Amino acid sequence: MAHLPYLTSRLAGISGRIKDRPEDFLVEELPLYQACGEGTHVYFRVVKTGIPTPAAVDRIARYMGVRPHDIGVAGLKDAQAVATQMMSLEHADEVKLAAYHDAQMRVVWTGRHGNKLRPGHLAGNRFAIRIRGVGAEHLAQAQAILDVLIRRGVPNFFGPQRFGARGETGRLGEAMIRGDLDEFFAIFLGRSMPTDPSDCRAARDAFDAGFLSRALDRWPRHYYNERKALAALKRRGRPGAAMAVVDKRMKRLYVSAFQSEIFNEVLTRRLEDIDCVQAGDLAQKSDSGGVFPVPDPAVEQPRAERFEISPTGPIVGYRGNIAEGHPGEIERAVLAEHKVNLDDFRRVGTLKVKGGRRALRFKIDFPALTAGNDQRGEFLTLAFTAPPGCYATVVLGEITKTEPGGQDSGDSPEDPDGTGTQ
Numbered sequence: 243m244a245h246l247p248y249l250t251s252r253l254a255g256i257s258g259r260i261k262d263r264p265e266d267f268l269v270e271e272l273p274l275y276q277a278c279g280e281g282t283h284v285y286f287r288v289v290k291t292g293i294p295t296p297a298a299v300d301r302i303a304r305y306m307g308v309r310p311h312d313i314g315v316a317g318l319k320d321a322q323a324v325a326t327q328m329m330s331l332e333h334a335d336e337v338k339l340a341a342y343h344d345a346q347m348r349v350v351w352t353g354r355h356g357n358k359l360r361p362g363h364l365a366g367n368r369f370a371i372r373i374r375g376v377g378a379e380h381l382a383q384a385q386a387i388l389d390v391l392i393r394r395g396v397p398n399f400f401g402p403q404r405f406g407a408r409g410e411t412g413r414l415g416e417a418m419i420r421g422d423l424d425e426f427f428a429i430f431l432g433r434s435m436p437t438d439p440s441d442c443r444a445a446r447d448a449f450d451a452g453f454l455s456r457a458l459d460r461w462p463r464h465y466y467n468e469r470k471a472l473a474a475l476k477r478r479g480r481p482g483a484a485m486a487v488v489d490k491r492m493k494r495l496y497v498s499a500f501q502s503e504i505f506n507e508v509l510t511r512r513l514e515d516i517d518c519v520q521a522g523d524l525a526q527k528s529d530s531g532g533v534f535p536v537p538d539p540a541v542e543q544p545r546a547e548r549f550e551i552s553p554t555g556p557i558v559g560y561r562g563n564i565a566e567g568h569p570g571e572i573e574r575a576v577l578a579e580h581k582v583n584l585d586d587f588r589r590v591g592t593l594k595v596k597g598g599r600r601a602l603r604f605k606i607d608f609p610a611l612t613a614g615n616d617q618r619g620e621f622l623t624l625a626f627t628a629p630p631g632c633y634a635t636v637v638l639g640e641i642t643k644t645e646p647g648g649q650d651s652g653d654s655p656e657d658p659d660g661t662g663t664q
Contacts, residue, residue: 255643281356314359377620395603415500423481522567559597
């Protein structure tokens with residue numbers, strides 16, 4: 243994944259470091275609705291430190307004697323953070339659940355409701371993030387950048403975690419959409435990188451050399467999908483048979499990453515006018531999420547300036563809409579460069595890649611920037627609220643002008659539009 247451009251590129255960043263420790267990155271889910279106090283589902287709020295949401299879910303599931311799938315979550319929160327989020331479990335022993343705690347996580351509240359918590363069931367996320375290695379003398383510089391983001395909006399890029407540790411998940415999804423399974427497995431099982439762990443690098447090198455048995459022996463046991471696919475490929479000799487055993491959730495993630503890559507490329511080409519609607523745009527209403535065509539930008543632009551609407555880019559799928567006018571030309575050009583069209587997204591029909599639209603920018607609420615210090619030195623604290631599915635590291639990148647590294651506490655990697663399941 244290429245480095246994302248900055249909306250505020252004309253303003254120098256302050257540098258600095260984030261996520262030196264999980265305690266430097268605080269994120270709290272804001273619920274879409276409150277538990278009503280009745281029902282078969284127990285809602286419970288957890289505070290976790292230094293573990294990702296799936297690991298937290300696994301621990302709770304083992305403790306309660308249920309499957310991880312039985313536990314509902316509204317969003318996924320990163321490991322390198324102190325995260326407060328809601329979960330749910332039907333027919334749970336509320337007293338037992340409320341007593342759960344370990345060295346990295348504790349349950350701090352329980353209540354009852356009538357339905358399972360689903361991805362996207364949150365109003366947003368509240369962040370408080372310490373930027374280390376900078377102090378009060380950088381405050382004015384950071385505030386100048388923040389003022390631009392407050393006025394114009396934050397580029398709604400998908401962050402680097404969408405594209406995996408090797409940066410290849412989008413290319414895997416593209417190979418699936420184009421029906422090029424040989425290319426998929428060349429990426430999935432081969433093409434080692436210097437940053438790969440040594441055991442994985444040896445397995446990938448063996449695959450590239452055509453030694454499938456040797457590659458299978460060298461893949462570490464916990465790489466379940468790679469081992470299953472390689473065993474099927476060795477046994478059946480057909481990439482289609484190998485693809486059939488790859489976990490469906492992972493395949494959905496790869497396609498979502500490709501959708502995200504296309505969106506990022508469209509947004510990059512429209513970065514300078516993310517707060518302006520153009521003729522042919524498909525604009526999104528901030529209050530309802532509804533999307534409508536813009537025939538006359540002069541009529542709609544005042545609404546954009548009030549953040550009532552924003553231009554959108556495509557989350558490409560077989561039912562997705564492409565804009566008209568100049569915005570549509572950009573979107574079609576990006577698709578042409580990848581040699582795909584909307585109908586190609588039917589190739590993975592069981593995943594139901596229908597598509598949608600995503601705003602090119604997002605609004606940050608309740609922004610605050612303060613200077614402080616502790617036993618580890620000076621820092622700036624940036625606090626703000628963002629809609630679900632938006633990436634705090636994009637805001638941080640604009641201010642620091644450095645590669646954020648690590649992951650964000652954005653929501654639901656399987657859901658590129660950030661509004662729930664596709």
